[in-house]
Amino acid sequence: MDYSHPELAERLAAEYVAGSLRGPARRRFEALLPAHPVMRQAVREWQTRLMPLTVSVEPQAPPAAVWDRIEASIGGGSLAARPAPAAPSWWQRLALWRGLAAFATVAAVSLGVLLARPQPAQPPIVVVLNATGATADGAVVPATFVASISGDGRSMVTRPIARVSLQASRALELWAVPAQGAPRSLGLVSAQSATVVRGERMLDNADALAVSLEPPGGSPTGAPTGPVLWAGKLGT
């Protein structure tokens, strides 16, 4: 297909902005945008046309907690690292890491408290995913991922400790790895920033988390297709 063709670019842009272009077609279109100025221009024009139609959606104030989480994610001042109790080396790295997501911080502080106290009912868990040594197309990826899991196991925040360089044509997918059987996908995670993952019984039977390198929309097969770049054991 000749994506520079104005009529095709126009039609795809219209459906992309209207939202009806979905699935692989949407991902393909997004992947093509950076290289196709005609399409980018068509998208901008459609956004200009259609976005004002949202004026009729009744405004809804989000709960205050959302702003707190945003502020924490962008490295707000109040979240500077605090001295942590004596701890293993990964822990020190974690504590020193600036710009830690609010949730991760809460989880980390709670864990610090945990070290000195009897265990409460639902402790949060912090899992460190270390580089497996596998490389992506020759690129070395030494950074480490941290996953902070809520006490009830229904939400998790993943975050790379250092910036991960990733080709635009690849994505990172998170997996729950059971002791036996196939890994289950928990969705795509960002190589640059925090990703919130939510779900019921996400970690049932899982004893490790892993991050694999996948094509843009994630594994097409439902199982990891690329190398597993990071992995970490659940539990202590």
Add this chain to the structure above:
Amino acid sequence: MSLPPSRDWSERSRELSHLLARAGMGDRAAFAALYAKSSAHLFAVVLRICHDRAHAEDVLQEVYVNVWRAASGFDAAQSQPLTWLTSIARNRAIDSLRRAQTQPRLQSANAADDEDPDVYEQTADDRPGPLELLARAADARALAQCMDTLTGPQRSSVALAFYDGLSHSEVAEHLGQPIGTVKSWVRRGLLALKRCLDEAVQRDAAAPARG
């Protein structure tokens, strides 16, 4: 149901452009003000697409974290702030549906009634249906006449896709029509919208700017 204020999109955007520019320079107070002024709109847009509140809150968080990072790259010459923000929010919301698809999706209990689009307009909750929103948007922007250039089915399909984030096949399911028919309704509906919206933009541009 009160209609949103009649203040124009461009006027609201002008208020935001200064805050967005300052946020792009790392001004957290400006970013907080930008959030205060725009988050209720973006949250409402996201909530219609995502349904689940907790999910919509996560999406909204991702949107603003993205906005903070991308603010310095915002080009006021290319688009209006509110257009830019709303586009980011819609894209995130639609992408999040793909992520959530592996989990079972909540549907209205009266599946048998879903074939009638009029019933769809009234089901689920007390929010206005997508057609109602399209009509209100048309009123707010003095587009009522040009909306008449779309046929009823074209309006329904475009409104379901745009406001509620339905895919072609989901629109087809709701309207009880073959997907090919729905695709052509959406395509032709968008073309008709384009004609009338472009005329409206020219009218807006010709009107004296205020503020």
